[in-house]
Amino acid sequence: MNALARPTLEVQDIACWFDVSPSWFDRAVLRKPRRTLKAVDGLSFVIPRGTTFAIVGESGCGKSTLARMVVGLYAPTRGTMSFANGAGRDGHVRTQMIFQDPFASLNPRWRVGDIIAEPIIHMGLRRAGAETQNRVRQLLATVGLSDRDAGRFPHEFSGGQRQRISIARALAAEPEFLICDEPTSALDVSVQAQILNLLKDLQRELDLTYLFISHNLAAVRHVSDRVGVMYLGRIVEQAPTDDLFERPRHPYTKFLLETVPDLDNPRRDRISSDIDLPSPIDPPPGCAYNPRCALATDLCRTAVPESREIGSALLRCHLAA
Numbered sequence: 001m002n003a004l005a006r007p008t009l010e011v012q013d014i015a016c017w018f019d020v021s022p023s024w025f026d027r028a029v030l031r032k033p034r035r036t037l038k039a040v041d042g043l044s045f046v047i048p049r050g051t052t053f054a055i056v057g058e059s060g061c062g063k064s065t066l067a068r069m070v071v072g073l074y075a076p077t078r079g080t081m082s083f084a085n086g087a088g089r090d091g092h093v094r095t096q097m098i099f100q101d102p103f104a105s106l107n108p109r110w111r112v113g114d115i116i117a118e119p120i121i122h123m124g125l126r127r128a129g130a131e132t133q134n135r136v137r138q139l140l141a142t143v144g145l146s147d148r149d150a151g152r153f154p155h156e157f158s159g160g161q162r163q164r165i166s167i168a169r170a171l172a173a174e175p176e177f178l179i180c181d182e183p184t185s186a187l188d189v190s191v192q193a194q195i196l197n198l199l200k201d202l203q204r205e206l207d208l209t210y211l212f213i214s215h216n217l218a219a220v221r222h223v224s225d226r227v228g229v230m231y232l233g234r235i236v237e238q239a240p241t242d243d244l245f246e247r248p249r250h251p252y253t254k255f256l257l258e259t260v261p262d263l264d265n266p267r268r269d270r271i272s273s274d275i276d277l278p279s280p281i282d283p284p285p286g287c288a289y290n291p292r293c294a295l296a297t298d299l300c301r302t303a304v305p306e307s308r309e310i311g312s313a314l315l316r317c318h319l320a321a
Contacts, residue, residue: 113150
């Protein structure tokens with residue numbers, strides 16, 4: 001494959017807003033205002049080919065909305081998203097998605113062999129018949145399953161095995177870019193490690209590029225090359241994985257890392273927050289994190305921080321910058 005066709009996702013100031021206004025009657029008669037949910041509000045990052053860029057953050061910060069924009073399920077409200085060869089979502093770079101719940105993402109009425117064969121046949125990657133069935137058996141072996149599993153239904157498998165089937169289905173389309181949206185959150189801890197190791201092995205063997213979305217910091221540290229910390233629709237800190245975990249700069253990044261259990265120091269003092277994540281429909285003025293930040297100043301409460309480069313990191317924070 002020509003190196004110029006290899007994917008490097010470049011995202012510039014991308015946003016995705018949803019109109020959640022009251023009904024026409026409520027607006028016209030009761031004078032209720034229009035309301036906008038800013039699920040993603042100005043993200044910029046680049047993912048070099050063959051690497052993994054992870055997005056972490058609390059539930060509701062916009063991670064899954066970003067994933068759906070990358071695969072084309074949602075249209076961006078503004079901003080640009082393209083691959084290195086100049087192709088966008090409708091270009092030649094093949095993208096596939098691995099979903100959070102493997103049971104919900106697999107058709108319960110289809111046998112596993114048919115599920116994996118569907119993208120092969122639909123995209124015309126192999127001739128129907130023996131050639132497609134050989135490819136299905138090869139994919140099952142690639143993800144650690146037996147060719148006998150092709151004749152079984154999804155409910156006959158464990159959660160980890162179902163996620164392997166989901167990965168095989170994604171690989172059936174011969175993708176160059178995979179979006180992994182919380183791929184291990186529904187699995188037991190021991191099974192999570194198996195799936196993460198499988199994803200890393202596939203990346204080396206097939207030269208895949210990953211956008212890995214998770215709230216599991218241990219998983220993120222295991223698989224990613226660079227991490228973006230997302231808060232209320234924006235990336236507040238972005239850095240190489242080792243730098244971010246060893247030298248976090250943003251107060252929110254430090255807060256997230258403090259939530260990770262430490263068996264060597266279980267009674268350590270932790271950064272606490274008694275305030276829930278604000279609503280993206282009505283975000284606080286200034287820095288969105290200021291109501292939960294012990295270091296917030298008047299500047300933080302009035303001015304939105306710009307993204308600044310500090311060493312190998314990018315930060316949105318008045319104090320950290």
